[in-house]
Amino acid sequence: MNAGTLNAGHLRAFIERIEKLDEEKRAIAEDIKEVYAEAKGTGYDAKVMRKIVALRRRDKDERREEEEILDLYLNALGMA
Amino acid sequence: MNAGTLNAGHLRAFIERIEKLDEEKRAIAEDIKEVYAEAKGTGYDAKVMRKIVALRRRDKDERREEEEILDLYLNALGMA
Amino acid sequence: MNAGTLNAGHLRAFIERIEKLDEEKRAIAEDIKEVYAEAKGTGYDAKVMRKIVALRRRDKDERREEEEILDLYLNALGMA
Amino acid sequence: MNAGTLNAGHLRAFIERIEKLDEEKRAIAEDIKEVYAEAKGTGYDAKVMRKIVALRRRDKDERREEEEILDLYLNALGMA
DNA sequence: TCAGATAAAATCGCGC
DNA sequence: GCGCGATTTTATCTGA
Numbered sequence: 115m116n117a118g119t120l121n122a123g124h125l126r127a128f129i130e131r132i133e134k135l136d137e138e139k140r141a142i143a144e145d146i147k148e149v150y151a152e153a154k155g156t157g158y159d160a161k162v163m164r165k166i167v168a169l170r171r172r173d174k175d176e177r178r179e180e181e182e183i184l185d186l187y188l189n190a191l192g193m194a
Numbered sequence: 195m196n197a198g199t200l201n202a203g204h205l206r207a208f209i210e211r212i213e214k215l216d217e218e219k220r221a222i223a224e225d226i227k228e229v230y231a232e233a234k235g236t237g238y239d240a241k242v243m244r245k246i247v248a249l250r251r252r253d254k255d256e257r258r259e260e261e262e263i264l265d266l267y268l269n270a271l272g273m274a
Numbered sequence: 275m276n277a278g279t280l281n282a283g284h285l286r287a288f289i290e291r292i293e294k295l296d297e298e299k300r301a302i303a304e305d306i307k308e309v310y311a312e313a314k315g316t317g318y319d320a321k322v323m324r325k326i327v328a329l330r331r332r333d334k335d336e337r338r339e340e341e342e343i344l345d346l347y348l349n350a351l352g353m354a
Numbered sequence: 355m356n357a358g359t360l361n362a363g364h365l366r367a368f369i370e371r372i373e374k375l376d377e378e379k380r381a382i383a384e385d386i387k388e389v390y391a392e393a394k395g396t397g398y399d400a401k402v403m404r405k406i407v408a409l410r411r412r413d414k415d416e417r418r419e420e421e422e423i424l425d426l427y428l429n430a431l432g433m434a
Numbered sequence: 435t436c437a438g439a440t441a442a443a444a445t446c447g448c449g450c
Numbered sequence: 451g452c453g454c455g456a457t458t459t460t461a462t463c464t465g466a
């Protein structure tokens with residue numbers, strides 16, 4: 115992009131969209147923290163909970179990845 | 195909490211609340227990536243944009259902190 | 275660390291150890307590339323192979339993580 | 355390669371060679387981290403050290419490239 | 435050139 | 451309160 119096509123208003127719009135989304139993201143991160151705090155107050159161990167969440171997430175990712183690799187195989191074998 | 199007071203259903207509810215929030219958080223992170231990609235497609239440099247966003251965020255944090263300090267002073271002086 | 279305790283020879287030794295290890299690491303990365311190239315020359319699809327390697331690695335990581343979480347559970351229950 | 359020529363044993367051998375090399379690579383990466391940690395414990399700043407290592411590496415690459423260019427010139431002039 | 439993997443830096447949460 | 455370890459985010463690097 116050269117100077118002639120630069121459009122500050124356009125850039126500003128992108129920046130503001132990002133900032134708005136970023137705020138939402140931070141708000142949700144806050145909510146998550148609060149849930150951990152609440153669980154902790156109820157007697158649960160946050161560290162264990164984090165492990166559980168991470169492990170369940172990994173399971174889910176792995177299942178997705180297995181499906182992807184199956185597709186790759188099928189494609190490689192000309193069967194898809 | 196000892197084994198006797200463990201309440202699996204309660205824990206599960208916490209975990210699921212966290213997972214739900216986590217998914218929302220990830221969805222927003224995706225959206226942000228897409229905005230960067232769109233901006234890039236329009237000719238902007240994502241790296242520069244990230245710097246701008248980070249800088250503006252720091253500015254904002256600093257302004258907020260300054261206001262908090264001002265409030266502290268005013269309160270201390272019985273003027274708030 | 276203040277200037278008086280600075281010991282350039284010591285720092286140099288750290289740097290050189292790192293550089294030596296880094297060269298070994300790069301050499302291995304080269305070897306890996308060569309294996310992929312050889313496999314490709316034999317008719318295999320590098321992309322599929324990378325997926326397989328990544329998936330097997332993830333399996334292994336997940337097994338390790340499951341053991342860690344089991345330990346955490348046992349500890350939380352006062353059984354370890 | 356079509357299904358008829360697929361040779362699972364051969365593929366497995368490639369995969370295992372890659373995994374073995376990958377483990378060595380990770381072990382070395384671990385060693386490097388440990389050296390940084392040790393240096394940190396001695397009072398050095400890891401970030402600065404990384405800069406030094408990167409800079410020296412660039413220097414080395416440049417020197418090698420300059421020599422290659424020199425060789426090219428010499429060859430072009432029939433003097434090598 | 436582009437996305438995807440890898441490594442580095444920054445940030446956050448926990449313990450002492 | 452502060453370092454330490456873990457997570458998240460950013461930047462670099464590699465391969466398609």
